[in-house]
Amino acid sequence: MPSDPTPKDPKQNIQQTSSITNAIPPPDPTEPSPNPGSQYSTPQWLLVALAVYSSAFFYGLDTTIVSVCQAPIVSRFGNVDKLGWLGIGFPLGSIATIAAWSKAYAMFDTKHMYIGSLVGFAAGSALCGGAPNMAGLIVGRVWAGAGGAGMYLGQLNIWSANTSLGTRSLYISGGGIVWGVGCILGPVIGGAFADSGATWRWAFYVNLVLFGVFSPVYLFVLRSHVPRPGEGVVERVKEMDWVGIVLNAGLYTLFVIGFTIGGTVWPWSDGRTIGTIVASGVLLVLFILQQKYCFLTSEPNRIFPTRFLRSRTFILLYIAQSCDSTTLAMPLYYIPLFFQFTRAETAVAAAVRLLPFVVVNIVTVFANGALLPKFKYYVPWYIVSGILNTVGGALFFGTLSQSTSTGAVYGFSILLALGTGLVQQTAYSVAAAKAPEHVPDAMGFINSAQIGSVVVALTLTSLVFQNVGFNNVRSALSGLNFDDAEIRAALDGTKSRVLESGAVSAEVRAQVEAGIVDAIRWSFITALLAGVIGLVAALLMRWEALFVQPKAEEANRKDDA
Structure with missing residues (x-):
């Protein structure tokens, strides 16, 4: 049995070159992949790279930018019980739609899908910036997250369609780097806006800069790539797995609701908590059955590419990436x-403490992208990553206290920066090399x-933090007349009477x-467990050489069962 079975249905074959018309024939799979930006002049390729990487940066920025804007948002709208949704809403919108985006990129013009996702991201960001209440802000976060996932x-699909096998990992790693920079700078930029006269609203309006500045590149320079030329749009729309899309979105939404509100706003024994969690499980079972049959x-x-579940490599890549x-x-x-x-630091000053983490992580991601094609074997990267993440997570979980020095925190975070950076984008490169005919999937x-x-x-870490912290703080304040809302406000870092001087x-x-x-x-027990599980997954991976010419690569493939 081949290592990664991929059915040869011609409708599923994905062209590995970008073209402006449908007249260009699909590439011969025995030939090397196209050179980077071969369909573009050098200035055009530079513009495309800058515009595309900018979208990854803003996606990362919006992932964390709200983390230090919570206090002024609650001061404006109240609803401290809904505060957790500001952080979780954005990734929820992404995961609820990512499967639909993936399938759509395999069926429709990449350029049109990409521009559509940019419009969705900009619209959601505009709604967040102009939100009249907390509900509107949450809806905007989910909406922007859905558009961000498509971006x-x-x-990733643009790089896969326009780069050679030998350089693809470098371009994909570049996307991971700018996304990571955006994530790290999110709290700093968000805090700067929140503390300025521009107010927290500009933490969301700033995303409109992406669409405004680079629209000419997206519209007039970026070229179309049609995976299935000659087929009508209506026919392809009918082929979309709409039932699977709805079930996938529903199960994640109910999961987040159940475990975010459960134990905090709703007691665990509340019928709403139990019903929501049970409903999430039911939708998961229905989704599995619907996809299977x-x-x-x-x-x-x-909607779910079940073909990859027949490959040990893809299963382990999925676990390791998670x-x-x-x-x-x-x-x-x-x-x-x-x-x-x-340390009683401001939000911006505290965010700056992430610099050692981000610098080391960025350098490591870049080194991985440059060296992976040269070393060819990817398993050693995963093994070392698993070890470093396990050790870093164990140090945080086992030793963190009020007296832990700043240097120690930096040291622990650098271990995690090295561990995560070693394989942060590796799975994308490996997956594209293992399934060249199904790159979007x-x-x-x-x-x-x-x-x-x-x-x-x-979701789960917030659950741990909120419940452990609530019990600890309530015990410390026993008999002092503070209600539950004030205790939870203290945990969220908002203006709480608990933390006021005197x-x-x-x-x-x-x-x-x-x-x-x-x-x-x-909360760092999550990182520790992830490190251990990631290491186990790495040890179970099959040693193989990738990023070689197709004929040599085929000779290297073994039974993956």
């Missing part, structure tokens, strides 16, 4: 929070792991801060 997946769809058109993305998300949210509570498969894991990780004695305040730091420490 990120679009840039192709109910109201067909095997080639079902673990790495989980470990990457943890420091971004909880290291600034640690410095805010233990392969990109979507890995992207669902990357984004889905962030949604699940943030509201409690120095001794009680120290106990409150110790309780919150303990909750942050417990």
